[in-house]
Amino acid sequence: MPLSDTQCKNAHKHAKAATGKAFTLFDDKGLHLLVKPLKNDLAKWWRLKYRFDGKDCLLSLGVYPEISLQQAREQRDIIRKQVADGINPSDNRKAVKSSKAANASNSFEVIAREWGLKKVETWADKNNRSKRMLERNVFPWLGSIAITDIKPMAILECLRRVEDRGTIETAHRVLQIVGQVFRYAVATGRTERDITPDLKGALPVAKGEHFASITEPKAVGELLRAIDKYTGTFTAVCGLKLAPLVFVRPGELRAAEWGHIDLDAKEWRYFVTKTGTDHIVPLSSQAVAILSELKPLTGHGRYVFPSERTPHGDRCMSENTLNAALRRLGYSREQMSVHGFRAMARTIMDEVLGIRPDFIEHQLAHAVRDANGRAYNRTAHLPERRAMMQQWADYLDGLKNGAVVIQINRAV
Structure with missing residues (x-):
């Protein structure tokens, strides 16, 4: 059973205290209180056992009662999150300690967080992509x-x-973010120049926005049938099935929140960080069916697709989960990506179904403008887009069931 504060206070009354030897009171998830009898008192140290890279590790969390049971548990949860993100808590602690000993105001992490607060609109969100990239890939070593x-x-x-x-694409994105931090440091007088251009050519060329995609209808049908047979976690299965129906950006799909989805109205409304606009995704009956089946499992939490490592739903699915599922289905990185569902929809809707390009572009949350150069609002052509999304879902069902593909030539 987890410890209580009373047990921590009354450790001197424990049966093992009379032996004069050190003993341990266990809490939960690796947290424990090491008790060492002294001449006239007891010394109590919080310790946390965890595994990193297949090895057992031990970390000190302070002395009780200066560090309360609640505070120790909070530290434990932070450390477990670091491990889940691939960060060695011991290395991170050494880096933080070194940062405090040095000129902290000029450290990379301090400057990066200052840059984020001033330059990145959604920096306060704990799942902000730029912040998480720095926290996972840069701060532990350079912070x-x-x-x-x-x-x-x-x-x-x-x-x-x-x-x-x-x-590779993520590596290029991390380099871009580091460069932005350096340029901010130059602008604020903390360093003389941005050194990231010195790394030009050091990384393999990224494909940029040309994400692998399947756009040939017959091959799309084969992919959809493969997805239906996928035997991964139910959350990942639902994510794969929903991706072609909504064709949003992968990060938007992963971070979908139940609070933004109205199954009765068949709508998903959210803010698109990349373009800084509100967006509406009309949900086809097929999409509603998938979400309705998933809701009893994840509907108690914030995210539609929570991380498998955080069953309480306080973090969304990893950015690699769905792409890894495609790999397990036999589709290589050069053949198909989750982002590729966008190109699939854009190409086939235009070339096969003959749907107006501005309807498609608006549904892709691209910067679509009217004849007067004004950006369309999120409700523009909403009835037509509702019909388009249902038509698209029905078409995909037809491909999956082996329907004959008919090319439609749109009138100019």
Whole structure:
């Protein structure tokens, strides 16, 4: 059973205290209180046991009662999150300690967080992509170092770790963010120049926005049938099935919140960070069916697709989960990506179904403007887009069931 504060206070009354030997009171999830009898008192230290890279590790969390049971549990949860994100808590603690000993106001992490607060609109969101990229890939190694002391090779080492995970595009994105931090440091007088251009050509060329996609109708049908047979987690299965029906950006799909979805109205409304606009996704009956089946499992939490590592739903699904599912289905990185469902919809809706391009572009949340150069609002052509999304879902069902594909030539 988890510890109570009373048990911590009354450790001297424990049966093992009379032996004069150290003993342990266990709480939960690796947290425990190490009790060592002294001459006239007891010393009580919080310890946390965790595993990292397959090895057992132990970390000190302070002394009781200076660190209360509640505070120790909060530290435990933070450390477990670091482990889940691939960060060694011991290394991170050394970096933070070094940062405090150095000129903290000039450390990379301090400057980066200052940049985020001033320049990134959604920085306060704990799931902000730029912040999480820095926290996972840069801060543990460079966060405590004065920005003037960072060398290009140190940045490249961080990028190589990302590249080793097979995410070249992410490595390029991390480099872009680090460059923005450096340019902010130059503008605020903390360093003389941005050193990231020195790494030009050091990373393999990223494909940029040309994400792998299947756009041939017959092959799309084969993909949809493969998805239907996927045997991964139910959350991942639902994510894969929903992706082609809504064709939003992968990050938007992963971060979908139940509070933004109205199944009765068949709508999903949310803010598109990339374009800074509100967006409406009309939900087809097929999409509603998928979400309705998933809601009893994840509807108690914030996210439609929560991380498997956080069953309480306080974090969304990992950015690699759905792409990894496609790989397990036999589709290589060069054949198909989750982002590729957008190109699939755009190409087939235009070339096969003959749908007006401005309807498609608006549904893709691209910057669509009217004849007078004004940006369309989120409700523009909503009835037509509702019909389009249902037509698209019905068409996909037809492909999945082996329907004959008929090319439609749209009138100019």
